Amino acid sequence: MLVMLEFIHKLTPSFLVTLFLPLMALGNKFPFGLVQAQTIDFQNQTITGCGNPGNSNFDSNEVLKLCIEAINIELEFGSLWKNQKFEEARFKLKQALTIWQQLGNKKKEGHILNLLAASYFGFNQIEQALPLYQQALEIYQQVDDPEEKMKALRGLGSLSEGDRHYQQALDYYQEALAISHQVDDKCSEAVSLSSIGGVYLKIAHPYNKEQIPNIDNLTSGRSLNEIRRQALDYYYQALPLAHISSCHLLSILNSIGVVYQHLGQEQEALKFYQQALTESRRRETNDSQASILANIAVLKSKQGNLQEAFTDIQSAIDIVENYRTYLISPDFRTTYFSSQQNIYETYIDILMQLHQKDPTKGYDAQAFYASERSRARSLIELLAEANVDIRQGVDPQLLEQERNLQEELDGIEKRRIELSRGYYSQAQADQLEQTRQTVWSKYKNLQDEIRLKSPNYGALQYPQPLTLTQVQQQLLDKDTILLQYSLGEERSYLWAVTKDSITNYQLPPHEQILSKISARKSASC
Template sequence: MNNQNKPQQVGQRLPMWTSRAVALFFTLFLLSESTIANVKGYGLEIAQQPVPAPSVPLSADKQQLYQDAVKLVEEGKELRKKGTREGYLQAIEKYQQALKILEEIGLRAEQASIYQTIGVVYFTLSEYPEALKYFDQYLNISRELKLPILEGAALFHIAQVYSRTGKPREALTLLKQAESIFRTEKIFDAVAGALITTASIYTGLGEIPQTLEPLNKALQIYRDTLKDLPQQAIVLNQIGFSYSQMGEPKTALKYYEQALEIQQTRQDLLPVQANTLKNIGSVHYQLGKHNEALDYLNKARNIQQAHSLFVDEGSTVQTIGDIYVSQGDYQKALEFHKEARILFQKGGNQSLESMGIGRIISIYKNYLGDNENALKFINESLALDTNSGDKERYARTMNQQADIKASQGDYQKALEICNQTLEIARSTKNKNLEADTFRNMASIYELLGNYDLSAKTYKQALQIYRQIPDKPFELMLLPLIANLYMTKEDYPEAIHYYNQTLSLSKEQNNDRFQTLGLMGLARIYELQKDFPNALKNAEILLALSQKLGDKYSEIGAMNLIGIIHKSKGDYKESLNFHRKALLQSKAMGLLKTEAQSLNNISVTHSLEKEYQQAIDTLNEELQIRRELKDTQGEADALYSIAKNQRKLKNLETALTNIDSAIKIVENIRTNVQNPDLRTSYFATVQNYYKFKINLLMELHKKHPSKGYNAQAIETSEASRARGLVELLTEARANIRKGANPELLAQENRLQDLINAKEKIRFEIINSDKIKNPVLKANADKLQTEIDELLNQQKQLETKIRQSNPKYANLKYPQPLKLAQIQQQLDKDSLLLQYSLGEERSFLWVVSPTSLDTYELPKKSEIEKASINLFCLISQNSSKPPSATGKENPCQDTKNIKTGRIDLAAEELSKLVLAPVKDKLGKKRLVVVADGALQYIPFAALADLTAQPTSQLGKDKLPTSAEVTSSDNRGGGLIPEIDNLPPATNSNYQPLFINHEIVNLPSASTIAI
């Protein structure tokens, strides 16, 4: 019995290290420096007590050693009061010396206290792995001595470390245990401390509404049980912060004002009052009241400076920097953010220093376009995060790195980084970080032209933000989704999301995001030629931006108004607004908006036929794009320069520039390892190739003997063959042979999951079960899960490619040149290769010994005739694959010029075969189609050289099965053509009567 009581007696004899005061010391973690310095009962009173007696009787020599240890502890405390990293490290040295003495004389309880104290200091320095080592020792001794209060404190400490090292859910579990111990022991301020820390972890997870319950419980303890006014003020501040994060600044302000009212009644609470003043300033900033915000923030800073509260002052200075960002004064903002970083360094807080660097990165990356400096600071931040062991902070910094890589055209690297951050988010169960990463990935998919995958990924992020819920981040995401739909030309969906942006921004009192909603709506109205509504929204946007002092949005508004006037044909007014935007961009050092403004000016000059002025302006833009290392922007500028040079008849110079542009986009494409994304990106730059083909054919007219027509067909071949050749080569290479076995096993597991879920879903949707609302909902849920698994499968395929040395060394064959194509043809074959263009189309006819070129009507005329024939063949049962939008053109009678298949076939034949009808003879025709022609069975086209048929000939007209078998496409691209409408024109004879038809997606596939 005596042995059982002994640990408790030891604890009671140590006012410095155990008992209530020691157990409560852990709550220092919750507080700012100002709070630590002023809250009663949290350490300062302990430091002022007489030297405590040791926990066990000591001999005289050991008593002297004990006194030496106590002295070292006191010296360590004094060093910590400096509030600097140097002071903290010096304090650790003192504590470690004391620890050695205590180990020598065998005082376990006192050792526990030193382990705790050293852990606290390492935690303050954000050196979490080191802190955890000491807290684990503290926990072991507390259990060894059977001291529950100390055990609760140790669990609390470890939870704090877990919360910073990617284990927030584990931290919440430990806090529950600690809270339970403290309730049992009736240590109510410790209970409140555990509740407050629980709330802080939910804040870190982005689950802000979850913070309110523990905070209100803590507030009730301080009000009703402990009657502790200073702590009430602290919790009121934290509740206010939660409401601020939830997008309810006015509610937040009420709580902050309650806290300030308490703190102003006591002079000793002046330092913590500074924190409240800072919070009130932040709310005024959130409400767009910058002058009031700066007034409160400067009051807070004066107090913090007077008390050498470096970390608190750094936080205040950081908010001042944010205000200057919103006002567009980026250089001043950088000064404040760099000053904040120095203050965090002085305070020894690596975690806040890393977060501060994140703001510096954002300014360089998002506003100044200075990616070089941004990457420099990213590397510094990653080093800090690695040192501190803060996985989540590390992942957020990596997301910024991915954003820069994407802006530089290195989409593959950007996606690799995002996949790493996604793994961290999922391993730490941080839903907010997961959503942020999805948002980043969606923007990369959009840049790669995979709009469906982009929309799906954006919506995954949106679903998470709404589940949390996280209104501010939802508000950030909505305009991105809207902009994607605008790019897809799905204007109703775009308007839907922009209206959601406006509605939520008003609900959240966030004028800044109202600007994004207004900008998007104005742009959509402009694209739809609704100029009055476009100008109305753009002018409201301009006025709001000026009212907010948001220079960045103001520049965007001026450029937008310029675009609207340009679309109206008012070029003078357009130039006026674009030049204003350019001047403001230059004045603020905003290279990205300067480049965009120059681009807008060049477009206006080009429309006014001032081509040389357009070129001069584009050369200025080109210089900036290169400075920014914006490779896609550089390629676009070169393409625009080439277009204007062509207008001036500088064809050779234009060819040089478009070649440079194509070289850039091909480099971007080859860096992307996912074949689907390679293909989608390549589709977004097809206009480069079409332009080059037109240019080469124009040069061919001018210089028929220089082989430009051969270059033109080779360019056409390059534009369609690369992706297909790569896919076929990869298929032959067997990328799975030699790949990482773990990845292959993971792929098999994924496929098994997909098969199992698809089987269940199939059983539901193909039976009466689908009528059951619950089962139908389950089927929908299964489809969502299957889609997610398929997405994971695609990502895994990319990893398998990366892990396979055979794949890494794979050499892709290049698209065939003309001579190589001719080598693949025999004397009885002709290659017909088409390229449809906006102004004109082209046909190249290749034999083993010759190349002939023909100019055909423009794309729109050929598409109309193609759609007519397609609809008749398919009996209006399907939509032409080349058709865009949601409507089926086959359902619109204006697209059906004739209801007779023979006439429709003859009309299309006259457009695409008439120039070469006399060259065809009875040769085998190898057809490489383009655009809408890809979905037409050439076997059904009319043979324009056929003689009028007799009644016997009519009886031998082809059946639909014969047409299908004659048109050897090898890909299932043609529509079902059973029950063809009767052909009544006695002159109609399909091509396949006299020709074998071979359809290929690319001439280069002949050689594979």
């Protein structure tokens, strides 16, 4: 028993909460009072861990009750997120955040802020993620929690990196790296070193060298290859740490391959790509495999091995397409396919190179088809859902729930308009907005459920996109032309499709196109 109690003493407050009540019941049956005494001590530890002991707003029982409620809400968040009910999951996090704030628990408040920020950042919702990471970091400047502080720093670093504020990103990553040294966290050290390497690799991109003001302050007049070698040095520092901690290893191996490829050392690049691919297959991480296979395909295509490159990129595409049927949420599907665009760009580029070598094989038609497949919402999906009642055959109870939620949303909007016409307090406005968010998240989740269970929707659930021939036969008449394009890092393509022909055009890289568009917009202002 003493051994068990010693073990329990080492548990976190969250676990202590779940153990507290059963132990109290057990203690009441013990004549010696040992368990009861120890349990009272655990209760005090738990209350201290859950909230601010000096918070006079709640007695110990209220603190314990709120703590259990917050922990249960966090568990609900995990389940909802796994089931792609993202809005409802975020709402749960906000509920937990409110409780931890009431309890004065700054550590848990910062933890939830980090989770919320990551949930928005994962969907590229930068404006929502940024202030949350900033709030979390502000908390951890005052409260000691190295792990959560590093998460906030790396999150802010990633946001800065995405905005091409590279010096700011480096500052955040370097601070996270220093903390990882202090606490001897090998995994965090590997991640921070890898992140710094990634920033230098982006700085070495020719487009950034030309387009970003004051980038010379970061490069100090060095050549692109010298900067790439600096990136490589950080990746090599991260590599043994990744092996030790089994953390971030695939990404680091893959990134080293990318640097060697940019340096023109193709055999070294291929060696690291193969290591990453072997490790990815061993771990059965399909998403990583797709990215690695795409990099191998790019390398082989530059070597002129187009057929081998085609085999590799086709395998990568198969992995990506396999995910399509699992993506219930339209928002998640949009985010996922946006993150995979480079793989489709490589696929299209290889097909168009094959077309140039042999225009009789129909590779251009395959490239057109691949361009359609790359979109989160294919043309046929949009047309089908616009013309098919996906609610036909759905459980009437679901449809009744949908009608009720629609009416509730309408009522909330009417109430909001009424309030806007007269005097109302901020508390009223906040309460109404909280109610609206709750109902809206339920409505979106119900729509996803209807999509999933509808027989009609099942019949067209993520159907195969239209081929070139189908587009020509089913969508185009003699007076209509369809223009479809694909932007790529080295080359972009445009297809002009009529009822009986397809014409292909090679365009400049997407960065050049975006630069010209930006210049044109500036000139017209």
